[in-house]
Amino acid sequence: MQLQTVSFECPFCCVTLKKGVSINIAESPQFSDGFSSDSAIHRLVQCPVCNEVFFYDGLEIKSSTDPNDICVNTIEPGIDRYFELLKNTDLSDEQQLYLRKEIWYMGNHHPDVSDEVLNNYDFKTQWLDNLEALEKLLSEDDQEQMLLKAEVNRHLGRTTRCIELLDLYKGERDPKFVKTIRKKARKGNTEVFEI
Numbered sequence: 001m002q003l004q005t006v007s008f009e010c011p012f013c014c015v016t017l018k019k020g021v022s023i024n025i026a027e028s029p030q031f032s033d034g035f036s037s038d039s040a041i042h043r044l045v046q047c048p049v050c051n052e053v054f055f056y057d058g059l060e061i062k063s064s065t066d067p068n069d070i071c072v073n074t075i076e077p078g079i080d081r082y083f084e085l086l087k088n089t090d091l092s093d094e095q096q097l098y099l100r101k102e103i104w105y106m107g108n109h110h111p112d113v114s115d116e117v118l119n120n121y122d123f124k125t126q127w128l129d130n131l132e133a134l135e136k137l138l139s140e141d142d143q144e145q146m147l148l149k150a151e152v153n154r155h156l157g158r159t160t161r162c163i164e165l166l167d168l169y170k171g172e173r174d175p176k177f178v179k180t181i182r183k184k185a186r187k188g189n190t191e192v193f194e195i
């Protein structure tokens with residue numbers, strides 16, 4: 001995985017921040033829920049100086065950094081900050097979709113959080129509520145979103161709905177992949193798998 005460092009200003013406290021961004025995402029393993037193990041693609045960052053959380057991809061990226069600038073690494077926000085941000089009504093549908101997908105992935109792929117999801121009742125409820133909201137948010141008019149919607153339904157154990165959506169799918173993904181989802185759904189398998 002190749003990394004490139006980008007720097008930008010914190011929109012809250014104006015300190016110069018830097019972050020490693022992957023420039024070769026295709027090499028990382030991909031999963032059926034759309035997750036890639038490349039953590040460097042996270043768009044949500046936390047400023048370690050003021051602790052505010054924000055999307056950095058809409059900000060102006062500085063091409064070169066003045067060596068006199070204080071330049072600190074961004075930190076990865078905790079899952080509670082994702083939930084907190086979802087209460088923000090200014091979010092675009094696309095940003096909301098991103099946050100809800102990331103919360104789903106944390107339960108599926110993060111070993112520490114998985115334990116938390118399994119063992120903490122309140123957290124698990126919140127996580128499942130998020131998954132329901134994600135399912136509603138995913139549109140049947142967009143082929144990629146519809147495939148993901150099918151995958152969320154399989155994950156929730158709704159086999160019939162999953163297969164119904166797969167039948168409608170006319171996108172360009174490898175037919176083998178779609179067939180595998182269908183097969184797993186029929187067997188009642190709700191596990192996310194590596195493609």
Ligand SMILES: [Zn+2]
Pocket residue numbers: 010011012013014015047048049050051052
């Ligand atoms: Zn800041």
